[in-house]
Amino acid sequence: MASKPISLVKTFIKNNFPEDINNISHIRGDASDRKYFRVQHEKQAIKSSIIMVNDGPFDDEELPFLKIAKYFKKLNLPVPEIYKYDSLNGIISLEDCGDNLLETFVLEKNINIEDYYSQSVGLISKLQSSYETHSKNSICLESFSDEFFFRELKHTQKFAFEMMLEIPATKVELNGFFSCLCSSICKIPFSLSHRDYHSRNLIFKQNSEIIMLDFQDARKGPITYDLASLIYDSYVSIADTLKKKLIHEFWVKRGKNFFQTKDEFLNSLYETALQRNIKAIGTFAFQIIEKENSRYLSYIPNTVKSVRSHFYHLNAYKRFYDVIAPLLDKLEDLTRRIVS
Numbered sequence: 312m313a314s315k316p317i318s319l320v321k322t323f324i325k326n327n328f329p330e331d332i333n334n335i336s337h338i339r340g341d342a343s344d345r346k347y348f349r350v351q352h353e354k355q356a357i358k359s360s361i362i363m364v365n366d367g368p369f370d371d372e373e374l375p376f377l378k379i380a381k382y383f384k385k386l387n388l389p390v391p392e393i394y395k396y397d398s399l400n401g402i403i404s405l406e407d408c409g410d411n412l413l414e415t416f417v418l419e420k421n422i423n424i425e426d427y428y429s430q431s432v433g434l435i436s437k438l439q440s441s442y443e444t445h446s447k448n449s450i451c452l453e454s455f456s457d458e459f460f461f462r463e464l465k466h467t468q469k470f471a472f473e474m475m476l477e478i479p480a481t482k483v484e485l486n487g488f489f490s491c492l493c494s495s496i497c498k499i500p501f502s503l504s505h506r507d508y509h510s511r512n513l514i515f516k517q518n519s520e521i522i523m524l525d526f527q528d529a530r531k532g533p534i535t536y537d538l539a540s541l542i543y544d545s546y547v548s549i550a551d552t553l554k555k556k557l558i559h560e561f562w563v564k565r566g567k568n569f570f571q572t573k574d575e576f577l578n579s580l581y582e583t584a585l586q587r588n589i590k591a592i593g594t595f596a597f598q599i600i601e602k603e604n605s606r607y608l609s610y611i612p613n614t615v616k617s618v619r620s621h622f623y624h625l626n627a628y629k630r631f632y633d634v635i636a637p638l639l640d641k642l643e644d645l646t647r648r649i650v651s
Contacts, residue, residue, distance in 0.1 A: 350362055
């Protein structure tokens with residue numbers, strides 16, 4: 312744990328809760344530079360809170376986390392309460408929603424896992440429909456674009472294929488595949504997207520009320536994007552039968568309103584998931600190489616498995632599989648040797 316963040320947290324507590332006695336514990340975050348701490352309060356109405364330390368000062372009118380949190384609250388979407396913040400030192404005090412991440416329920420094989428996932432899919436529908444209903448009062452949201460998606464895939468090429476596998480870019484003909492995929496994805500109908508909607512960013516407060524975390528990158532994107540993130544999650548795997556059930560639920564609630572056939576909807580879902588999973592491999596490679604964070608190695612094999620599955624369902628992309636398959640093979644071999 313870095314000394315500077317904890318020092319900032321102690322100063323923040325002293326200034327805001329001067330007579331309180333606190334226990335401060337570090338919470339491991341995900342792939343970002345933000346630091347998180349849980350504070351136990353003894354003399355406050357709230358018994359605990361989460362302190363988020365950003366990587367520097369922020370403008371409270373411009374910080375995406377605060378802007379999106381306020382907007383989501385306006386749409387009656389479930390996000391943690393914001394208690395206080397210190398923009399000069401980059402600190403935000405949040406509601407402590409507990410430790411019951413969707414990921415935890417999956418790993419512990421909770422008997423209610425299907426209900427938790429159905430609730431999570433239902434929230435995607437609510438996210439999108441709330442935005443569409445109140446679109447006239449929407450804040451100015453960024454939007455995914457084919458250029459944005461393409462940059463994400465080139466990031467994977469650089470860190471996963473060139474740096475991890477040490478395969479020069481000149482020997483890897485990927486641009487045609489990347490361009491085709493990104494262009495096609497951007498033809499999918501757009502709505503509001505959380506952008507990082509997976510098992511580590513969904514928490515069930517008191518085992519029941521779902522709360523979204525890490526929502527600061529929300530933007531307009533393909534209506535299939537969050538669903539792809541959820542059911543083709545790199546961190547946990549769910550049964551194929553459950554995937555089919557969740558896909559059908561979303562098709563009934565949302566998909567059939569935007570696609571003429573279910574096959575067209577499924578094709579869009581697989582395309583979105585293919586881009587998302589390849590992008591995730593690049594994120595993990597970046598963490599491993601640049602941040603020396605080896606724990607992300609263990610998530611690559613599951614993600615590679617998903618990528619192969621998407622190619623299986625996408626007949627139009629069969630011609631690209633021969634280009635990327637050797638890279639997937641090498642990634643699996645490398646991670647198997649290192650992890651074992």
